[in-house]
Amino acid sequence: xxxxxxxxxxxxxxxxxxxxxxxxxxxxxxxxxxxxxxxxxxxxxxxxxxxxxxxxxxxxxxxxxxxxxxxxxxxxxxxxxxxxxxxxxxxxxxxxxxxxxxxxxxxxxxxxxxxxxxxxxxxxxxxxxxxxxxxxxxxxxxxxx
Numbered sequence: 001x002x003x004x005x006x007x008x009x010x011x012x013x014x015x016x017x018x019x020x021x022x023x024x025x026x027x028x029x030x031x032x033x034x035x036x037x038x039x040x041x042x043x044x045x046x047x048x049x050x051x052x053x054x055x056x057x058x059x060x061x062x063x064x065x066x067x068x069x070x071x072x073x074x075x076x077x078x079x080x081x082x083x084x085x086x087x088x089x090x091x092x093x094x095x096x097x098x099x100x101x102x103x104x105x106x107x108x109x110x111x112x113x114x115x116x117x118x119x120x121x122x123x124x125x126x127x128x129x130x131x132x133x134x135x136x137x138x139x140x141x142x143x144x145x
Contacts, residue, residue, distance in 0.1 A: 006086035079131070
């Protein structure tokens with residue numbers, strides 16, 4: 001899965017779990033069901049849910065009868081938490097090291113890194129105002145601007 005898919009897949013998966021009322025292991029939703037809703041491959045869903053579980057946003061259980069469920073109410077999960085869970089704006093990449101002795105190559109990597117960090121911070125600030133519940137309510141994020 002490309003880095004650029006992680007956040008949208010994660011946000012969709014969390015919204016779907018909330019919609020289905022998956023708040024306990026007994027109500028777990030399978031990766032196949034999540035994949036049908038997104039739509040994507042169940043492997044992509046499992047990779048994404050592993051990141052969300054590591055961040056403590058969801059619980060997961062493998063095997064027959066396995067699936068994922070929310071560990072917190074949708075109203076308490078903000079999209080900046082989701083962004084951090086899937087490693088922020090990593091899809092913007094990392095600057096190459098630059099060529100030694102080149103006046104541009106020696107300075108640009110640090111400047112590009114600072115720009116990526118600024119974008120990541122700004123995205124986090126904007127997304128901190130939107131919850132998974134807002135996604136289900138049809139909020140388009142305009143209030144966060």
